[in-house]
Amino acid sequence: xxxxxxxxxxxxxxxxxxxxxxxxxxxxxxxxxxxxxxxxxxxxxxxxxxxxxxxxxxxxxxxxxxxxxxxxxxxxxxxxxxxxxxxxxxxxxxxxxxxx
Numbered sequence: 001x002x003x004x005x006x007x008x009x010x011x012x013x014x015x016x017x018x019x020x021x022x023x024x025x026x027x028x029x030x031x032x033x034x035x036x037x038x039x040x041x042x043x044x045x046x047x048x049x050x051x052x053x054x055x056x057x058x059x060x061x062x063x064x065x066x067x068x069x070x071x072x073x074x075x076x077x078x079x080x081x082x083x084x085x086x087x088x089x090x091x092x093x094x095x096x097x098x099x100x
Contacts, residue, residue, distance in 0.1 A: 016076075019043035034078050042076055068099065 071085035
């Protein structure tokens with residue numbers, strides 16, 4: 001909680017996946033017009049991936065398939081971006097024997 005508003009919490013992504021952030025009870029920080037736009041984009045990514053296996057959506061950077069060599073991930077935000085091997089150092093700390 002920051003200033004009485006929920007920030008990041010377990011399952012916080014679900015309203016964005018289903019594009020229904022207006023249904024979240026309580027106070028969700030950042031529930032402005034940008035949050036609704038982001039929810040629409042995240043929901044479309046999930047729909048595209050379920051429908052075709054390709055998550056790419058209009059208004060977002062091209063998202064290449066993940067593999068161990070490129071480590072491609074999408075960071076969803078007001079200005080979403082592609083990162084390669086994001087948090088690799090943290091992942092190695094959490095799972096030292098895993099081959100990322």
